[in-house]
Amino acid sequence: MTSRVITIIGFACVIIALFVLDLVGRRPGNRVPTLGEWLGYLMRARAGRAAILLGWLWIGWHYFAR
Amino acid sequence: MAADDVSRSPGHLGRGLGGPRPLPRGRRLIRKLAVGAGLGAYSWLAAGTAPFSMVALFAVLVPGAVLAAISIWWPPVRIPPPDRLDIAGFSYWAICVAALFEWEASAFKDNSRPWHPALTELVNPLIAPHPLKSAAFLLWLLAGWALVRR
Numbered sequence: 001m002t003s004r005v006i007t008i009i010g011f012a013c014v015i016i017a018l019f020v021l022d023l024v025g026r027r028p029g030n031r032v033p034t035l036g037e038w039l040g041y042l043m044r045a046r047a048g049r050a051a052i053l054l055g056w057l058w059i060g061w062h063y064f065a066r
Numbered sequence: 067m068a069a070d071d072v073s074r075s076p077g078h079l080g081r082g083l084g085g086p087r088p089l090p091r092g093r094r095l096i097r098k099l100a101v102g103a104g105l106g107a108y109s110w111l112a113a114g115t116a117p118f119s120m121v122a123l124f125a126v127l128v129p130g131a132v133l134a135a136i137s138i139w140w141p142p143v144r145i146p147p148p149d150r151l152d153i154a155g156f157s158y159w160a161i162c163v164a165a166l167f168e169w170e171a172s173a174f175k176d177n178s179r180p181w182h183p184a185l186t187e188l189v190n191p192l193i194a195p196h197p198l199k200s201a202a203f204l205l206w207l208l209a210g211w212a213l214v215r216r
Contacts, residue, residue: 003181007173011185014166021158031155033148038156040147040216053137056213057130060206063189064112064199065122 105207106200113199129207137214145215 018035025034033041043049089097112125136142166185173184193199 004183007169007182008188010169011166011188014162014169017162018159018166021162025155031152032158033151033155035159036145036212036216037148038151038159039213040145041151043213043216044147049137053130053134053210053213056206056210057126060126060130060203060210061123062186063193064203064206065126066117 105204109200109204109207110196113196113203129210133210133214142215147216 021032022035024030025032025037039052043052088094108129112122115122115125170185173182173187193202
């Protein structure tokens with residue numbers, strides 16, 4: 001197994017874990033928040049809202065304008 | 067969308083109480099289809115722009131400006147955030163996000179050689195075909211709208 005494959009497996013594991021966490025958070029009575037819930041919580045403050053939206057804009061610029 | 071299932075508290079952020087009356091079901095559907103078609107067409111055009119061009123830059127900046135304007139001047143009915151987060155539950159997210167950043171940072175540290183590519187270098191070939199790039203752009207637009215509603 002090459003280092004490149006290990007790197008790709010590492011990314012895949014983390015991204016799958018993020019999806020699993022969101023699914024777990026959607027089960028009723030669970031303590032794990034969904035992605036939307038914790039992002040919403042961070043966006044309660046104006047600074048958090050600006051930071052999250054700028055992050056979204058950066059992702060768009062990074063993947064679609066470059 | 068799943069966000070539609072969340073109950074809304076009266077008088078919450080945005081146009082919750084005292085706003086315009088909701089459209090009839092048929093007109094709402096037509097409006098959704100029209101908006102969806104418009105976003106799809108925009109995504110298709112934006113995905114066809116040449117990388118590093120001013121057109122590509124504006125294709126990204128325009129939705130950002132539109133969403134910023136909507137967020138500031140015409141805020142939609144927002145999905146109420148939770149009053150508090152369970153620290154233990156949130157820590158799982160923090161660990162995963164930190165792991166993603168660490169894995170990405172190590173690719174940068176290694177100058178993103180072929181044996182440790184950055185996430186960008188893995189994603190870019192995947193979204194190289196025009197239809198897939200359009201779909202990814204549309205997903206990005208919808209994510210922006212979902213964020214504005216939070």
